[in-house]
Every structure is written in structure tokens, then in C-alpha cells.
Amino acid sequence: MRLGITGHRGLPAETEQLVRRALQAEVARHGPDLVGVSCLADGPDAWFAELVLEAGGRLEVVVPAEKYREGLPEEHHQTYDRLIQQAADIHRTGMAESDSQAHMAGSEILVGLVDELVAVWDGQPARGYGGTADVVAYAERTGVRSRVIWPEGATRD
DSSP, X not given: XXXXXXXXXXXXXXXXXXXXXXXXXXXXXXXXXOEEEEOOXXXXXXXXXXXXXXXXXXXXXEEOOTTHHHHSOGGGHXXXXXXXXXXXXXXXXXXXXXXXXXXXXXXXXXHHHOSEEEEEOOSOOOSSTTSHHHHHHHHHHTTOEEEEEOOTTOOOO
């Protein structure tokens, strides 16, 4: 099974714990044959990648832009570097600037690589082009199943 991840960044600590538990259960459902595909952004992307590796699965990474890492929070760089070094395969958009178009292009590549998409999503519209809602809509348009994870008690802000 090839499982991709998309989700909201900047979640509060309480929501982080709820989401991590839900993602752990999702990864456990698939076993060690799981291939997880992630862009490794801070938040659910990285948590999912870590859980896939801990479960003995294989990690593939989509890099939306050459300058993608630079656009992530500095405190996330060490995690990003560690996870990308553990990737079995890396897919690139070929874009340079880390902007919303590159992020959506990366998400489109990710959706094209997976059997199912896990979306850590509150069900609200995207706050900018390429947000979680846009990725879920793209998956639906292309026939890729989506599973929404938004645990009871989760908040976004």
C-alpha cells in the first residue's frame, strides 16, 4: 500500500498529540509493507514520515522546490534533513521557488504516487492556494481515495 499525507501545519500542542495518535493508528493499519509518501513539511507530513519509518515501512519524499527547505521553519530543518536522508526515493517538481504553485505541484506528484491520501484536515476551505483542501479536492478529481483525520477535540488555531 502506498499512502500519502497532507495536512495543516502550525497545529496547537494539544491537537498535535491527538493527530499523532491518529496517524500512529493509521500507519499501524497497514503494517511494514507500507510505503509512505510525504513532502516532509513541519507538522503532519513529518510526523507521518517518522511513524512510517518507526513501523518498518519505506519513505518516499516529494520535494516541491529547490528552495523548499529554506521556506520551512528553521527549527524544522534538522528533522527535515534527517528524514530526507532516510528516504528510499526522492521525487522533485523541478521548480526553484518554494511558493504555493510549487507546493501544489508537489502535492499533485504525491497524489499521483499513492493508492490513498491521508488528510489531516478540519474540513474548511484552504487558506491559500495549495492548502490541504485543495490537495483533497485534487485527489478526488483524480480518483485517489482520501481518508480525513481530524480527531475529536482537535483545533486549528
